[in-house]
Amino acid sequence: MCRLLGYLGPAVSLEQLLYKPDHSLIVQSYQPRELEVALLNADGFGVGWYHSQRQTDPFNYRSTLPIWNAANLPHLSRYIESDCVLAYIRSATPGLAIDLSNCQPFQQGALTFIHNGFIENFRQTMYRPLRDRLCDTAYHAIHGLTDSEHIFALVLHHLETQPGCSLEMALHQTLVELAELSQSHSTRVAANIIVGDGDRLVAARFDTHGDGPSFYWLKHAPGMPDSALFVSEPLFEADWVPCIPQTIFSVDRALNLHQSAIAALKQS
Numbered sequence: 001m002c003r004l005l006g007y008l009g010p011a012v013s014l015e016q017l018l019y020k021p022d023h024s025l026i027v028q029s030y031q032p033r034e035l036e037v038a039l040l041n042a043d044g045f046g047v048g049w050y051h052s053q054r055q056t057d058p059f060n061y062r063s064t065l066p067i068w069n070a071a072n073l074p075h076l077s078r079y080i081e082s083d084c085v086l087a088y089i090r091s092a093t094p095g096l097a098i099d100l101s102n103c104q105p106f107q108q109g110a111l112t113f114i115h116n117g118f119i120e121n122f123r124q125t126m127y128r129p130l131r132d133r134l135c136d137t138a139y140h141a142i143h144g145l146t147d148s149e150h151i152f153a154l155v156l157h158h159l160e161t162q163p164g165c166s167l168e169m170a171l172h173q174t175l176v177e178l179a180e181l182s183q184s185h186s187t188r189v190a191a192n193i194i195v196g197d198g199d200r201l202v203a204a205r206f207d208t209h210g211d212g213p214s215f216y217w218l219k220h221a222p223g224m225p226d227s228a229l230f231v232s233e234p235l236f237e238a239d240w241v242p243c244i245p246q247t248i249f250s251v252d253r254a255l256n257l258h259q260s261a262i263a264a265l266k267q268s
Contacts, residue, residue, distance in 0.1 A: 002104070002116040002232075003028045003041050004215075005087040006194035006201045008251060009227025011052040014077035016224070017085055018047070018067075021235035029067045029089045034214040034233050036190075042066040043092035047073075048105035048112035049082035050198040058112050058198065062103040084198050088114045093122075093146070101144035106152045108141050110197045111167075113155070115148035116213055116232055117190030119178075122147040125185040126178075130154065133177070135161050151178065151191060167195060167202045168250055168260070175206050175248075175262050182208045192243075194230050200252040203230045205243040206262055215243040219255055228255055 005025055007017055018025055023033070029041045046062035063070055067089050088104045096102055106113045119126050123145075130150050131139065138157035142149050154177065158170035165173075175191065182189045191206045192215045205215040218229045218240050228251040234240045243249060246262045 002091050002114075003032060003089045004114050004116045004192060004194055004230070004232045005085070005235075006114070006196060006203065006230040007082075007085040007224075007227065008196070008201050008253070009083060009224060011081045011083040012085075012224060012227075014047060014049065014080045014082070014085065014087075015074070018077050018087060019074065022237075023233060023235050025087055025089050026067055028233055032233065035091070036213050038091045040066075041089040041091045043098050044090040044100075044103045045070065046088050046090075046103050046105050046114075048086045048107060048114075048196070049080065050084040050112075050196070052081060052083040055198075057110060058107055058196075060105060060107055060112070062100055062105075064098050064100060064103060084196050084201070086112045086114050086194055086196050086201075088116075093118060095123075096145055099144075102146045102149075104148060106149050108152075108156055111156075112196045113148075113152040114194050115151055116192040116215075117148075117207070118188075119147040119151075119182070120188040122150075125187045126181045126189075129181055129185070130178075133157065151193070154178070155195070167197065167200075168248055168258075171195065171202055171204055172248055172260070172262060175204060178206075179208055192232065200250060201228065201230060203243070203249045204262070205245050205247055205249075207245065211245040216240040217243055217249060217251075217257070219251075219257065226255065228257070
């Protein structure tokens with residue numbers, strides 16, 4: 001199980017998000033507290049961020065190294081500031097290559113996407129049926145082999161083929177389709193997701209066989225007023241709120257937090 005972080009608020013240094021918290025992503029890479037499976041998150045990491053002063057496509061820094069071995073990241077983290085950040089540390093699914101094409105965040109245009117979870121036996125079950133549903137643009141956006149990137153492609157498919165479709169609606173339709181496919185192929189889908197576009201974060205906690213991996217949100221974090229955070233594990237002592245299972249969340253610059261239930265198939 002990977003670990004996720006999404007931040008929206010006033011511009012802060014990456015160091016403040018990645019290194020300074022007591023239970024930062026750096027610590028979670030070697031000492032996680034709430035992993036469902038695995039012991040470490042040592043198979044790579046990635047950070048996506050947006051320019052805080054001008055409109056431009058997001059930036060992306062990824063590596064196959066364990067985040068604790070990333071010699072350049074501490075220096076970059078002291079220099080780079082952003083008001084919208086998505087970060088991720090990877091625990092690779094057995095059998096999947098540790099290379100950059102399989103490292104998150106995945107990006108397309110203004111969107112940055114990270115996912116924690118899995119599609120059980122993905123290559124043997126939902127891989128081909130999921131790809132068969134994609135329009136050409138979404139299909140060709142896939143460069144790696146992970147279930148995560150295919151989930152993002154399905155989100156892109158709905159945005160591409162339905163003019164006016166909101167990001168929340170595209171994510172909702174994606175999760176409903178994944179639930180349908182998981183039922184027909186008798187497999188499990190677990191999907192904690194964060195998608196950012198520079199002005200808001202849209203997230204989901206979803207699992208076809210239970211509550212799913214741990215996921216929390218927090219507004220007005222200590223030392224980071226007027227901010228919102230989504231994380232796999234609390235970064236520090238605060239009034240973290242567990243995300244309701246089978247729910248989509250969205251937060252904007254005004255810190256308006258909206259929640260909506262995912263109208264998917266009945267869980268097994």
